[in-house]
Amino acid sequence: MATTFADLEARVRGLESRAQRAEEDITAIINTVIETREDVKWLKRAVQALLERQGITLEPENDEDA
Numbered sequence: 001m002a003t004t005f006a007d008l009e010a011r012v013r014g015l016e017s018r019a020q021r022a023e024e025d026i027t028a029i030i031n032t033v034i035e036t037r038e039d040v041k042w043l044k045r046a047v048q049a050l051l052e053r054q055g056i057t058l059e060p061e062n063d064e065d066a
Helices: 005-053
Strands: none
Touching: none
């Protein structure tokens, strides 16, 4: 069976739609990672402040984000 131009157009539209959804999903994942990273930084600072308030000191981790 031969593929018609209309069939090809429908396939292209379907692929474009899937590509758009994939792009939106990837953007959402990246935003979630960035937000989570910021939350972790805030939590690390908060825990450090609480520990210092209680007179507890820990050796800093060998970590670029510390």
